Amino acid sequence: MPALRPRLGSSPLLRHLLVALVGGAVALAVLTAVDDFRAGQLAAMAYLGIAAAGLTVLTGLNGQLSLGHGAFMAIGAYTAALFLGDVEPAAPLAVVLLAATAVASLVGLVVGLAAARLHGPYLAGATLALAVAVPGLAIYFGDTLGGEQGLSVRVPEPPAWFADLLFFLTAVDPSRGRFVAYLSWFVLIVVLVLLANLSQSRVGRTWRAVRDHEVAAELAGISLTRARVVAFVVSAATAGLAGALMAMVVRLTAPSGFTLTLSLTLLTAVVLGGLGSLAGALIGAALLTFLPQVVTGIGSDLGLDDVQSAELAPLVYGVVMILVILLAPAGLVGTLQGWRLRRRAAAGPAAPAVPATARPSDPTRPSDPTRPSDPTHPTHPTHPTDKAGRA
Amino acid sequence: MSPSTPRTTADRWRRRTAAATATVLTCALATACGAGQDRDDAESPADRVGVTDDTIKVGGHFPLTGVAAPGYSEIPSGHQAFYDFVNAEGGVGGREIEFVAKDDAYNPTNTTQVTNELVLSDEIFGMVGGLGTPTHGAAIDFLNDEGVPDLFVSSGSRQWGETPEEYPMTFGWQPDYVIEGKVMGQWIAENMPDARVGLLLQDDDLGADGEAGVREFIDDQIVEVVSYTPSNTDIAPQLAQLQAADVDLVIGFSVPSFTALSQLVALRLGFDPQWMYTNVGSDPSLVGSLLATFSEGAVADGASLLDGVITTEYIPGVDAPEDPWVQLWQRVWDEYGEEGEPLTNYRIYGMSQAYTLVQALQAAGDDLTREGVVAAIEEAGGDFEGPGLAPFRYSADSHLGLSGMRVVQLEGGVGQPLTPVLTSDLGDAEVTEDESAAGDAPPESGIPDVEPVG
Structure with missing residues (x-):
């Protein structure tokens, strides 16, 4: 037993699994306690969180900036929609999710090969074009992909064992919407564990090495192209998976759901939370999901009419974004960690900070003063994207 | 690495493990509260959601912000003005109509969220005037699965009314x-x-x-x-x-x-x-x-x-200020509309839909249920007299809206009729002249007076 304790502390996998177990239990409790509407919102938060986590790995750890992750979500969503159309019987859910992930990975591989040759604004431009083009494909192949009005998605019935289990626990039969919420959070947690492990493994170290200093990384025997392509594929796969869940949450997959705004929303979630931080991606996703509805509700309570309170939401969203960039340029999580690190440093050098690699959610330590060249650490509130895309 | 580090880490992790175990157990206990109940007890009738003794709550999704907002964002203000007018006269069967408009920015992803919010959180009795073809497409399955009346969709797509057996709760409104x-x-x-x-x-x-x-x-x-x-x-x-x-x-x-x-x-x-x-x-x-x-x-x-x-x-607009319907809309808007805002065709559209909703609620009678309002529209909707130039096609076999319109030519912003009112239906149904619903006027009070069915 005494031998287990240090191992528990030093094995990232065990630690991540433990955190995931706690997170899963909390998510289960919360999802069970809230009403159907909140469960729907939480499902939306989960798929945004999955996609944002994939993007934060790409941008924060590998330094590649993608403005086109909405396109990968679209690919995942359309794949899922084709599987979950009116054709009976629908394919098993696991197959649908895996297929969406696989198709998005394939496209990610192709784009990633090109992306590995591009830097900064050029990469941003190329991925931007992808975000604009992919929804157009759905219109071009309107006969198969439903054109402008999209494909409707039949949300699968919860499997019997799940319904029975949930009924045993809560005495209520789960609605389809709630089932999708549970599913989304389950997938979210699995993805976060996988990404956290990956970012602390050899692969993750390679990504960071490439991001921080290309020449040094190459001298150490790292293939730049390979590292970048792998990062891109992982990120695209994650976005595809998120898209499949999105299709089930939204119950419809249409081009107007995958405008450039979606890609920028993901980037916003990542920047709000803190580049490179998985916890930050989750917090960003939560903000983007709940802020508009809460703000609109406050607007109505203040006596504004429907249009005015609807217009309040984008306003507050913009103000929050500006405030975060001005006051907490490393993002919410990044700034919090910086503050904690500084406080610990002030407390005395006898208690060294836990190495960055020992914490699951903050692989980049954005505010560590010993790494001024860290591109995910925009010390000055000027164009964090330039720096992130510099690699 | 100082020698004290492993112990510190181990201590921290022991504490965390203990905390985590406690959390898991608490959560397990909390979620297990409902265990062991009988499944039949969990059923609850949802047919009267959104209706109280003195209120009826309805709502819809509209693009209040974004590219589609110009024009379309005025439709809910028309609804609101007409409901205020009806409420001031005592509402429908003693119940005031509460209307909630939610913004979806014409993005189906948002439509799903706001539809969830309207149905599950605001607990509306029914949706009215949900706007847009791709957007409403994201809401229609959910509304029908939940048994929520989905009345008078603001879109002329045929899918809202062509297949009532597939979408029993959904009704179109404007001509397809x-x-x-x-x-x-x-x-x-x-x-x-x-x-x-x-x-x-x-x-x-x-x-x-x-x-x-x-x-x-x-x-x-x-x-x-x-x-x-x-x-x-x-x-x-x-x-x-x-x-x-x-x-x-x-x-x-x-x-x-x-x-x-x-x-x-x-x-x-x-x-x-x-x-x-x-x-x-x-x-x-x-x-x-x-x-x-x-x-x-x-x-x-x-x-x-x-x-x-x-x-x-298919309905008279602001270019016909002499029309008795437009005079009613002007009267309602002057009294209950937004200060300083003009009456527009989009507000008239909203008020016209609101007028049909009031008719449907009257037809459903005082014992208002979700199923009841659908049955009432199927039975009496074909005879609703409203601003529409042509009659509605509502029946048990069709949930499509107005059956016709006339061709007009614009001169100085005013539509000059080129044809009488022409009505038709899907498929190869003939186009025929039908002036039966045109040229009528609203009742003196401005509030429809439909007999309850059944």
Whole structure:
């Protein structure tokens, strides 16, 4: 037993699994306690969180900036929609999710090969074009992909064992919407564990090495192209998976759901939370999901009419974004960690900070003063994207 | 590494493990509270959600912000004004109507969220006037699965009413694009039989259904078909293609912003055919203001650019201030509308839908249930007398809305009738003259008076 304790502390996998177990239990409790509407919102938060986590790995750890992750979500969503159309019987859910992930990975591989040759604004431009083009494909192949009005998605019935289990626990039969919420959070947690492990493994170290200093990384025997392509594929796969869940949450997959705004929303979630931080991606996703509805509700309570309170939401969203960039340029999580690190440093050098690699959610330590060249650490509130895309 | 580090880490992790175990156990206990109950007890009737002794709550999704907001965001204000008017007179069966409009910015992802919010959180009795084809497509399955009345969708897609067995709770309202196309097609066949016709279609039901309708009559006259997607505002290639095909008449199944764009691009190309637009995209004041905006002031009097344009009309609008219905709308708007805002065709649209909703609620009687209101519209809806120029088609077999319209030509922003009211239905149903619902007037009080069914 005494031998287990240090191992528990030093094995990232065990630690991540433990955190995931706690997170899963909390998510289960919360999802069970809230009403159907909140469960729907939480499902939306989960798929945004999955996609944002994939993007934060790409941008924060590998330094590649993608403005086109909405396109990968679209690919995942359309794949899922084709599987979950009116054709009976629908394919098993696991197959649908895996297929969406696989198709998005394939496209990610192709784009990633090109992306590995591009830097900064050029990469941003190329991925931007992808975000604009992919929804157009759905219109071009309107006969198969439903054109402008999209494909409707039949949300699968919860499997019997799940319904029975949930009924045993809560005495209520789960609605389809709630089932999708549970599913989304389950997938979210699995993805976060996988990404956290990956970012602390050899692969993750390679990504960071490439991001921080290309020449040094190459001298150490790292293939730049390979590292970048792998990062891109992982990120695209994650976005595809998120898209499949999105299709089930939204119950419809249409081009107007995958405008450039979606890609920028993901980037916003990542920047709000803190580049490179998985916890930050989750917090960003939560903000983007709940802020508009809460703000609109406050607007109505203040006596504004429907249009005015609807217009309040984008306003507050913009103000929050500006405030975060001005006051907490490393993002919410990044700034919090910086503050904690500084406080610990002030407390005395006898208690060294836990190495960055020992914490699951903050692989980049954005505010560590010993790494001024860290591109995910925009010390000055000027164009964090330039720096992130510099690699 | 100082020698103390492992112990510190181990200590920390032991504490965390303990905390985690406690959390897991607590959560497990908390979630297990409902265990062991009988499944039958969990059923609860949802048929009266949103109805109390003195209120009825309804709501809809509209683009209040974003690209589709101009014009469309005015529809809920029309609804609200008419409900305020009815509530001031005692409401429906002693119940006041509460109306909630939620913004979806014309994005189906948002529509799902706000529909969830309306149904699950605001607990509306029914949805009314949910706007948009792709957007409402994201809501229709959910509303029908939950048994929520989905009344008077603000879109002319045929899917809202063609298959009541699939979507029993959903009702269309405005004439569908198929019959609009047929009415247009018949007019062209009779009045411009030699015209070479080009179609400018929006890439969705609006274009597809409209084309199907037009082709019923002038299939052989159509020489060129082009389409645009709303996300791409460059339609110069499409118009150049129409110009190259040497068409005399262009029928645009387009939304207002693309009506304006097509006019501007045609000006630039020196392309001057006879124009015909769907009712959806021909509101003269909105298109006029869009023209002024898009041309950055170069086209100052945009409405006059639409002079001579042919379109259709199914409810009287602001261009007919003498119409008794418009006088009612003006009276309601002056008293209950937003201060300083003018009455517009979109507000009239909202008020007209609201009028139909009040009729439906009256028909459903004092014992108001979700199933009851659907049954009442199926039974009595075909006889509702309202601002519509043609009767509704509501029955147990069809949930499609108004059955017809008339062809008009715009002169100085006013529609001059070219035909009497023409009615039709999907498929090869004939286009016939039917003035039975036109020319009527609202009751003196301005509030409909429909007998409860059954």
